[in-house]
Amino acid sequence: MSSQPVLVADSVAKSFGPVQVLFGVDFNIIPGEVHALVGENGAGKSTLMKILAGYQPPSAGSIRVDGEPVHLSGSGPAEALGIVLIHQEFNLAEHLTVEENISLGREIRRGLFLDKPAMRNRARAALAELNCAVDPDARIRDLSVSERQMVEIAKAVSRSVRVLIMDEPTAVLTGAETEVLFRLIRRLTAQGVGVVYISHKLDEVKAIADRITVLRDGRRIGTHPAELLGHDDIAQLMVGRPMSDLFPTKQPPAPDAPVVLAVEGLSVPGWVRDASFQLRRGEILGFAGLVGAGRTELMEGLMGLRHRSAGTLRRDGQPLRVRTVADAAKAGIAYLTEDRKGKGLLVGKGLRPNLTLLALDRYGRVFIDERKEATALDRAIEEFDIRVKSPDALVGSLSGGNQQKLLLAKTMQVAPQILIVDEPTRGIDIGTKQQIYRFLHDLARRGTSIIVISSEMPEIIGLSHRVVVMRSGAVTGTLSGEDITEAEIVRYATGLKGMKGIPHDPVLHA
Amino acid sequence: MTQSSMPELARKPSAGFDLKLWGPFLALAGLIVLGTLVNPVFLSPANLANVLTRTAFTGIIAVGATFVITTGGIDLSVGSLAAFTAGVMIVVMNALVGPMGAGMGAGWPVVLVGMLAAVGLGLVAGLVNGLLVTKGRIEAFIVTLGTMGIFRSLVTYLADGGTLSLNSGMRAVYRPVYYGGLFGIPTPVLVFAAVALIGAVILYRTRFGRYCAAIGSNDEVARYSAIDVDRVRLLAFVLQGLCVAIAVILYVPRLGSASATTGVLWELEAIAAVIIGGTMLKGGHGRIWGTVVGAVMLTLIDNILNLTGAISVYLNGAIQGAIIIVAVLLQRGTASKR
């Protein structure tokens, strides 16, 4: 790792209108290294990367490639130089197929015409490298977020790349997929590719990075060799204060706490088969599984967001009919989606309408009380630490983590008794994560029952009183107390334990 | 259709002068200047009253269209529905005039029944369109293309291919609804203003209005936010039907008749008014006041062309088209240069 940097940012600054978000940041990437970039939500990581990859021009400062100053007038020229960015937010055309997205802008042609078999093969190869079994002919809008993320990665690595910038690639991936991704990254760096890796999962950063740069409030705090920084050091550099324990001590409900929700034999055609579980008052119930285990689909089926073919719900022992989200909301159940851009937030609208959309009936019967909304927004900004330069900003201009906080705030507007959160800390920095864990913990202590779906094993383990493990659309086991360990969860999630001879295709009967 | 899904900037509505927001109003001001230059009579109160009164029909319909388009739909059937509703209204009133008499005393009840018939029909038609779109899961474009043909046909059938004319006694009673006014302001203008105001309140200040915009900008997000997407879509079509009925109630006393040619191309005019006003055809963002300005602009262009005799009559359409493009070009152009 002695060679010259391929890509250098020289005191880059960036302003959006009157708001400055980057202040003279220096950054460079050396071939064959993994350079991690960490920082709080809204620190400017994504913005810096977009500038490096040509998506946005810097307001000041310069970019150099191989020592030569360049003016990247778009992502095209950057890609031509081998600089490829995997976006934090999905950057796929929904109506197009996986293959079409992977090939977009780089189609293989034979003569005038597209060479579809060649492109399909290329797509399949790229996906296979990621152990991802998505059909190249599937349309993006039919994929789950984790699958989309894999497609996004496949799209990036199938280009000829010298610098690969990954903006929170693992936010929606489970440990297994992350392993696969890391193998891929190591292979790429061995070939001399420089990798920039942005993540809020500091264990990952420790595991993969050679150097770590910390960004705070648009300024570079420092760049250090990874081996010199411990987990806590990074956290402290990021948030500017020492970090205490991430997870509060668990306080499980009494064993005889009433069952507030009982799900019996719920099936979602094509996704989930015969799932049953119970949720107690004040309990945090974790859901673990690999990508594609069907956890999201189970919850969406429960909420009336997907068609159910079988299954009964009981709320406080009474049969409950949930055909729409509104029914669920009436029963005090709220769901936070994993797909914040596609299903969670209106990116073209402001914070206020987004915050109150789910609970608008609480803001006036006929006319909306905008003052009350504004107050609620102020409170949410405060409570969830949403970093926004102006309350009139459009949601699309918020940093990813801050969008996630807003989404959480939105879900909490209905003050649910049962809260289902799907990847709740996706893209959230470690400082805020701690706040959110504390928040969930306190909520449960005050009697709210919480279901947490998460791909982050520590999160599941650190938060849950009990853990339900799913695999291929079926519940394979439920763990509690001391049994909640990574090894045990993985055993159930991969089919080594739980059900005998899991059929590979159990749920596709519609 | 060039707006990007990723906003470039955090836009502050209050920061300075938002040209995107004010564009339609500027374009309107430009047209008024043009009109005055062409012929000073343009600014006479009588002419302005005429122009605004005329705008009322398509303007009121366009207010309804703003809702449908904001939810991401489209309604091509409004012109035909207007004709059909006018036809039914006339038939109803003519039929009642026998038993109830057309004298000044008995006239008003008949008119009221006619109005109720119009409103009822408008609501039912909107419901049909809405149900086909939501329950039938057919594109609004196709549904309303179909009902456009159906309504048009029905009025032709009703009129036996000719014209349905309101009983002359009834006309005398009904006339003031179009030709009368309050404090010198013609009734249609007052009604138009009221409809626009109510429309603005609904769109900007009620849950329903919010939901319309939410559905138009991302119906999945709306669904996940416990919004009954189908019901809101349905209601938007019903509202559109109601607006058509109101427009017809003002229209019938003007010409006192309905035929197969009544309201032809009103749908195009209404949609054009909505889009010129800054509402996005793809949905998600509606602007009632923009729509009002758009509707007025379209009438003004006609009026200005009538004020000058300089141009070959054959080229009227070309001038109209050019003015529309230039007006929108100017507002967009200045807006993007910020």
Added chain:
Amino acid sequence: MTQSSMPELARKPSAGFDLKLWGPFLALAGLIVLGTLVNPVFLSPANLANVLTRTAFTGIIAVGATFVITTGGIDLSVGSLAAFTAGVMIVVMNALVGPMGAGMGAGWPVVLVGMLAAVGLGLVAGLVNGLLVTKGRIEAFIVTLGTMGIFRSLVTYLADGGTLSLNSGMRAVYRPVYYGGLFGIPTPVLVFAAVALIGAVILYRTRFGRYCAAIGSNDEVARYSAIDVDRVRLLAFVLQGLCVAIAVILYVPRLGSASATTGVLWELEAIAAVIIGGTMLKGGHGRIWGTVVGAVMLTLIDNILNLTGAISVYLNGAIQGAIIIVAVLLQRGTASKR
């Protein structure tokens, strides 16, 4: 974690019979059955040839419209452009017939020049629409609403309000282009098939086609993928202009005339064909063969109505509308039940 434990995720979109995909074709089959029931003459080769030949004009235009709509645009000006192009073509040919003569020998060069003029005009008009949309950043709806008025006006002006008729000598030369054929298949049908085929190849097998869908689906993503969004949009409009020109080249020899009424409402028909065929009005997904079927369906409905005397002529429009809705309802209905 072992790799072998990954569940088999691969979902095949092609699993089984895709009714969404085949819907338009089923609806077409239904119409054909209906036609045969109404009048057995329906299936006669002469009638089928008539129907297909008639479909050619709007069908070819609709192929172009498929591209524009797939990119998320819309073109309302095609009907007017067709009329204007026909007018210019006739004027050009009539003007040349003097110097070049209309004899059988000299006739073809004149026709060729006329065709070139049509193609040139179509391309330029498409370019104008496209530039206003891309560089002017005006909604396609407004741009083409404007040019619709402009082109219509220009042909009226050219024809002095009346009808432009092709020199009768020239007509004799040119006639075979419409009335002739190969192996018993009328030329327009052959050309239509060729245009559709080429359209399908472009949409499905070229980069340009893919880019159209990508832009319609999400123009920001397209831009991020280094696609020149403006250029693709522009090209789609130019392609639309070319299709209009081809349609006009087939249309002029039919009646040898052009007037202000030529091509009225063709835009609506073309867009309807596209949408019935399964292309999404909001863009992102285009289907050429669906468009062809949609166009044929629309002509068939007319034809079937003309072949039966059972219905009051006043109600033709209603039946048409109802058939359109039912046809689409059936295909959507069956599709969603999967």
Added chain:
Amino acid sequence: GWAQQKIKMGVSIPAATHGWAGGLNWHAQQAKAKLEKQYPNLEVVLVTARDVGRQANDLEDLVSVRNIDALVILPFESAPMTDPVRAVKQAGKFVTVVDRGLTDPSIQDLYVAGNNPEMGKVSAQFMKQKLGGKGDIVVLRGIPTVIDNQRVDAFQEEIKGTQIKVLGMQYANWNRDDGYKVMQDFLSRFPKIDAVWAQDDDIALGVIEAVKQAGREKEMFILGGAGMKDMIKRVMDKDPLVPADVLYPPAMIAEAMEITAKHLVEKAPIKKEYIIEATLVTPENASKYYYPDSPF
């Protein structure tokens, strides 16, 4: 100045949205040019409208901002335009109504018109005579309006009691393309057709092409209407397919404008009504009605 003393005559007609209306527009413009040259202190304000509502708007504008002294109007439709024209009259303007009579004839000062029922009747009489009172015919109508109804009703009234049978009747919207399409389908549907009443020359031209394409020229004849130059020419040339035409000249607008202008400027006395008869054009008299320069 002298401009103030100009006499203004407003002319409101439907826009050139079909052939006959195109002819109307042309004749109106010719007349405008001619009259303004003939009477230097006359200004003719010509406005065209594409629907009833707009024509009503035009009348308002003519009175309120153009300040006309007289109005010549060819109403888009009779009943709906009655009140707007009445308003013009009440504003003290001289009113000439052309072609389509108002429902209240007392409004007009002058009426210049073709005769729609007469046109249907004359057409039927010719059919009866030419077919010998017996045969199968098809009818292509215009667009659903009162005029169209008047023509068709009178036609059907006249053939009542004969052995002429109307096999089929469809709207062809006064449009060549629709005439062509509808006729194609009639030809598929009916193996034997003795005559076609196309009612309008634009439709007739489409019908002719369809008949020719089917190779059935020998079987039938076609009767159009209006007096389009192409059709008059065919009659003149004794085209067996087009044995006659029934006149309904768009030039009536010019006549109305001339009479009105003459009255305005020279205060010439006028008759209250000028009815232009629906003359049957035959090879014998065709040359009288042939205007090769007209676009119609």
